[in-house]
Amino acid sequence: MKREKPSSSGVVDSPLDARTQVKAREDGLPSVAEGRLRTYEPGDNRGRFLDLLAKRISRPLAVSMTACVHCGLCAESCHYFLARPDDPTMTPVWKADQIRKIFKRHVDWTGRIAPWWVKAGSVDGDEDLNRLKNIVFGTCSACRRCTYNCPMGVDTGLLVRFTRGLLTELGIVPEGVFNVSRDQWETGNQMAVTEEDYLETLVWMRDELRTELGTDDVDIPVDKPDCDVLYTINPREIKFDPRSIAHAAKIFHLAGESWTMPKWGWDQTNFGLFSGDDRLGAYVARNVYEAAERLRAKKIVISECGHGYRSTRWEGYTWAGYDQTRPTESVVVTVKRYLEEGRISVDPSRNTEPVTFHDSCNIARSGDLVEEPREVLQRVCADFREMFPNRRENFCCTGGGGLLSMAEYRPLRLEVGKIKADQLRATGARLVCTMCHNCVDGLNDVIKHYKLALRVVQVLELVSNALVLPASGERTKQSS
Amino acid sequence: MPHIELEGRRIEVNEEGFLVHPEEWTEETARLLAKAEEGLEELTAEHWAVVKFIRDYYVEKNLAPMVRKMCQATGFPLMKIYDLFPSGPAKGACKVAGLPKPDGCV
Amino acid sequence: MSDFLKILENEVQLAALAFLALVYTVRLGWIFRFKTRRDRTAAVGNERAGAGYSLMNVAMPWAMESTRKRPGFYAQFVVFHIGVAAAIAGTLIIPYAPGLFEIRPVVILFQAVVAAAFVVGLVRLVRRLTNPVLRRISSPDDYFSLVLLIVWFAAAVAALPNRPEKGEWPLIGYFGLTAFFLIYVPFSKICHYLYYPFTRFYLGRSLGHRGALPPKGTKGRKTRRAGEDAA
Numbered sequence: 001m002k003r004e005k006p007s008s009s010g011v012v013d014s015p016l017d018a019r020t021q022v023k024a025r026e027d028g029l030p031s032v033a034e035g036r037l038r039t040y041e042p043g044d045n046r047g048r049f050l051d052l053l054a055k056r057i058s059r060p061l062a063v064s065m066t067a068c069v070h071c072g073l074c075a076e077s078c079h080y081f082l083a084r085p086d087d088p089t090m091t092p093v094w095k096a097d098q099i100r101k102i103f104k105r106h107v108d109w110t111g112r113i114a115p116w117w118v119k120a121g122s123v124d125g126d127e128d129l130n131r132l133k134n135i136v137f138g139t140c141s142a143c144r145r146c147t148y149n150c151p152m153g154v155d156t157g158l159l160v161r162f163t164r165g166l167l168t169e170l171g172i173v174p175e176g177v178f179n180v181s182r183d184q185w186e187t188g189n190q191m192a193v194t195e196e197d198y199l200e201t202l203v204w205m206r207d208e209l210r211t212e213l214g215t216d217d218v219d220i221p222v223d224k225p226d227c228d229v230l231y232t233i234n235p236r237e238i239k240f241d242p243r244s245i246a247h248a249a250k251i252f253h254l255a256g257e258s259w260t261m262p263k264w265g266w267d268q269t270n271f272g273l274f275s276g277d278d279r280l281g282a283y284v285a286r287n288v289y290e291a292a293e294r295l296r297a298k299k300i301v302i303s304e305c306g307h308g309y310r311s312t313r314w315e316g317y318t319w320a321g322y323d324q325t326r327p328t329e330s331v332v333v334t335v336k337r338y339l340e341e342g343r344i345s346v347d348p349s350r351n352t353e354p355v356t357f358h359d360s361c362n363i364a365r366s367g368d369l370v371e372e373p374r375e376v377l378q379r380v381c382a383d384f385r386e387m388f389p390n391r392r393e394n395f396c397c398t399g400g401g402g403l404l405s406m407a408e409y410r411p412l413r414l415e416v417g418k419i420k421a422d423q424l425r426a427t428g429a430r431l432v433c434t435m436c437h438n439c440v441d442g443l444n445d446v447i448k449h450y451k452l453a454l455r456v457v458q459v460l461e462l463v464s465n466a467l468v469l470p471a472s473g474e475r476t477k478q479s480s
Numbered sequence: 481m482p483h484i485e486l487e488g489r490r491i492e493v494n495e496e497g498f499l500v501h502p503e504e505w506t507e508e509t510a511r512l513l514a515k516a517e518e519g520l521e522e523l524t525a526e527h528w529a530v531v532k533f534i535r536d537y538y539v540e541k542n543l544a545p546m547v548r549k550m551c552q553a554t555g556f557p558l559m560k561i562y563d564l565f566p567s568g569p570a571k572g573a574c575k576v577a578g579l580p581k582p583d584g585c586v
Numbered sequence: 587m588s589d590f591l592k593i594l595e596n597e598v599q600l601a602a603l604a605f606l607a608l609v610y611t612v613r614l615g616w617i618f619r620f621k622t623r624r625d626r627t628a629a630v631g632n633e634r635a636g637a638g639y640s641l642m643n644v645a646m647p648w649a650m651e652s653t654r655k656r657p658g659f660y661a662q663f664v665v666f667h668i669g670v671a672a673a674i675a676g677t678l679i680i681p682y683a684p685g686l687f688e689i690r691p692v693v694i695l696f697q698a699v700v701a702a703a704f705v706v707g708l709v710r711l712v713r714r715l716t717n718p719v720l721r722r723i724s725s726p727d728d729y730f731s732l733v734l735l736i737v738w739f740a741a742a743v744a745a746l747p748n749r750p751e752k753g754e755w756p757l758i759g760y761f762g763l764t765a766f767f768l769i770y771v772p773f774s775k776i777c778h779y780l781y782y783p784f785t786r787f788y789l790g791r792s793l794g795h796r797g798a799l800p801p802k803g804t805k806g807r808k809t810r811r812a813g814e815d816a817a
């Protein structure tokens with residue numbers, strides 16, 4: 001079979017770096033020893049790949065494989081292609097074709113009868129699989145913008161995730177993907193935060209909050225049973241930026257919420273979404289659901305995180321084979337309710353700088369929240385302005401699909417960040433607000449690289465700024 | 481391979497500006513990283529307090545410290561860390577202290 | 587009319603159609619062999635509304651940025667597919683309702699529609715041959731299917747007046763190509779319309795369940811900025 005000429009982005013040639021995989025095996029990590037976390041073994045991965053492909057593919061994905069008519073209409077929906085218009089390998093259809101051709105050759109019949117006629121093709125060996133790895137991890141943030149722009153309804157974003165999942169099973173993944181998966185399998189959270197560090201950081205935030213509010217009434221309860229709200233967070237909040245935990249605690253306190261955080265099962269993020277590994281996805285999501293079960297919490301509330309929301313609210317139940325029994329919502333929805341019910345009061349004149357809102361793909365395109373964050377922002381900010389395009393048509397922050405953890409693809413990611421930079425610049429805003437921790441980092445990278453005069457904030461930070469504290473003793477609702 | 485130059489010496493950094501060989505870190509490297517990556521013209525005693533703590537912690541445990549530990553050790557409030565290092569504890573302070581890129585979505 | 591043409595217009599067409607139906611049945615069976623997963627979450631939106639919206643996408647050029655920004659592309663799509671429908675209708679009208687094509691305006695209408703599709707087909711072919719993205723992704727089947735349709739449209743324009751007495755070649759060409767076409771379709775990209783209901787249904791159902799489709803309230807209106815179409 002004639003080999004196609006390689007992509008011009010250079011990303012496609014990134015080698016497979018399996019050093020930390022080898023180390024994990026040598027160290028005898030339980031997740032590796034028990035076969036949950038797969039590591040790379042040179043050998044016949046081609047056969048295993050093809051078996052997995054045939055075994056795993058579902059009906060919605062199989063029709064996405066067959067339905068594409070090569071019309072090219074999806075090209076201009078993808079920020080990779082928009083930023084590199086002379087590079088056809090940046091189009092969603094080309095990327096999807098790299099798995100599609102294997103499907104046609106080995107699963108579909110047209111490609112078996114006359115492969116060259118429909119451009120079906122196989123994989124020769126690990127080198128080809130490594131190229132595929134670079135395409136599905138390195139040139140796509142799985143943001144599903146193309147999905148919404150394909151007239152045929154082909155779900156390229158999901159095809160990319162599916163392909164990632166096959167490669168993850170073989171350990172043919174970027175080093176960062178392996179490392180984060182390992183940490184989440186091993187420690188239950190993707191940044192390997194220990195229980196001690198988790199608890200101590202919560203105490204620290206509680207103390208800071210007590211100083212700020214001048215009352216010992218405030219608490220960040222842990223493992224308190226029978227609460228209305230079980231609050232789950234992103235480990236980044238513990239490890240590097242716990243201010244958001246304090247904001248949430250302050251809001252819960254003022255709203256008189258009965259809430260708790262779990263000692264275990266507190267990580268609502270889920271690297272299984274990015275690596276395509278449904279088993280990891282199931283494990284992490286189940287931890288959260290079982291924490292709520294164990295503590296008899298009435299509701300699961302997810303801190304501001306795009307992929308965490310999508311994973312915990314939408315995909316996780318299905319991955320885990322766990323029927324949803326309790327409401328599971330984003331903290332932004334919770335806050336919106338507090339505002340509507342008058343449980344907290346805010347003064348928008350405390351946030352005067354012009355603010356724009358960046359819709360997280362995982363929330364706007366693969367989830368349901370579009371108007372909710374805007375309603376909150378309109379109440380807490382004096383100058384809110386839309387970015388264009390917006391809502392489910394917004395462009396990815398460029399850091400989606402776990403790309404922030406894959407350093408080797410960063411130059412390309414920043415290059416195609418031009419689209420986001422132009423979009424941000426045109427708003428004239430000084431603050432860009434997003435309800436996703438991942439987007440915060442993705443946007444920060446774009447802002448720094450393109451030297452934009454913008455600061456990234458999250459919804460809770462703006463709400464917390466705008467909070468009007470009741471005069472002491474005036475609060476009537478029970479605080480807990 | 482991206483790199484930064486220091487008095488004729490080449491220091492290899494990865495695509496995100498983190499040291500490729502964290503063991504090669506020196507105080508000179510820190511100065512250079514601070515300038516190149518954080519836009520800090522010079523490091524004050526307060527910067528050094530944070531950087532040295534992170535460095536020692538890393539050398540001892542082969543791990544980036546939690547931001548809480550940074551605050552505890554230096555006695556700085558959280559906001560101070562952000563004032564000192566505009567990119568924050570992970571991408572700012574840890575980078576200057578010559579740590580490798582932290583795992584996870586940061 | 588010669589016996590050959592008669593057989594070609596009737597028995598051969600029916601046999602080809604039967605073949606098409608058979609292959610489609612097999613194809614449908616093949617699709618249903620793949621499993622689907624039950625969504626275990628509580629819905630925010632409505633699966634049926636989402637699926638319905640998604641299936642109607644073909645008739646809603648405003649629903650997607652890609653077609654909104656390229657109204658010309660969408661217009662071509664419409665003309666092309668109406669042409670296909672007219673050309674298929676012709677193959678049924680000629681043998682089974684020839685009276686219709688004795689009405690001259692009807693013939694002219696059909697010819698005009700198919701001729702327009704022919705022109706669009708040529709435009710599409712040029713585009714596929716010159717646009718670097720399309721060249722990179724196109725397979726021989728993509729080109730062949732398009733050329734086949736272009737030639738078939740031309741044959742249809744020539745044959746639609748249905749005057750075998752003035753020479754049978756246009757009709758032989760038209761029906762011959764149709765028979766070939768019916769047999770070739772299931773193996774080519776042309777059978778994409780068989781998949782359309784599936785991709786659209788599953789995508790719409792899943793996004794409808796989540797409340798992402800149909801877009802809430804705004805119908806995508808607010809997401810547009812004045813002058814965007816000019817971009």
Ligand code: SF4
Nearest residue numbers: 068069071072074150
């Ligand atoms: S828009 Fe859809 S059908 Fe057209 S090339 Fe892209 S994926 Fe294929």
Ligand code: SF4
Nearest residue numbers: 078140141143144146
């Ligand atoms: S999912 Fe997003 S990044 Fe990936 S190909 Fe589609 S539009 Fe591009």
Ligand code: SF4
Nearest residue numbers: 306360361397400439
């Ligand atoms: S990081 Fe944010 S914008 Fe980027 S893919 Fe995720 S949710 Fe989308």
